[in-house]
Amino acid sequence: MLGRPVLLVLLSSIGGGAAAADQLALAVGKGSENSDVWRLAWQRPWHWQTSFAGNGFLSGFHALSFNRWRKDNESITALGYSPVFTWRRGSSPWYLQGGIGVAYLDRTRIAGRILSSHWQFEDQLGIGWQRGRYDLGLVYRHYSNAGFSKPNHGIDLVLFSCALQLD
Known part of the structure; x- marks a missing residue:
């Protein structure tokens, strides 16, 4: 089974020292076709930051997530990994984030949307x-297989998240 080796590689890639504390994040929101979504993620901060764009700082975190999407009697469970970049200006509490990762879905259809691959x-x-x-x-x-399989409807989500630093 391909899933086990991939998961082991992902887990080993997020090891590291204890310079910054891990976070546990819970997110809820809506997805394509008004599906209900929730996500539980373990986030490990990167142990570096660098100056970027004036007085801004670029850093990030690794995120391993368990996701659940539900619409009527259909649902998808997904496991994901994403490296996420964060940028903040000076000592501001506000930051921007962006990342591209991978996810494995247990099903490839929900609410009339066809994703074609797991x-x-x-x-x-x-x-x-x-x-x-x-x-x-x-x-x-946004979840998509980038056109490797057709049809590729993709799924869009908007989530509100709350994370707690684990000391």
Whole structure:
């Protein structure tokens, strides 16, 4: 089974020191065709940051996620991995984020949308606010197989997330 080796590679890639604390994030929102969506993610911050765009700082995190999409009697469960870049200006609590990852879906159809393959790309753009141990965000996500299989309707999601830093 291809899933196990891929999961082991993903898990080993997020190891690292304890310079920054991991986060546990819960997100809820809506998807294409008004589907209900929730997502639970474990996020490990990267242990570096660099100056970028004036007085801004570029950094990021790895995210492993368990996702559930539901519309009427249909549902999809997805496991995902995404490296996510974050950019913030100076000491502002506000930040922008973006990333492209992968997800494995247990089904390829929901609410009349056909995804054609279990493996999908997971693109995201968002804005967030972080203070102390808490992180709030609004994120747009798009799942698609990039045209490797047809038809490729894709799924769009808008999620509100709340993350708690684990000490």
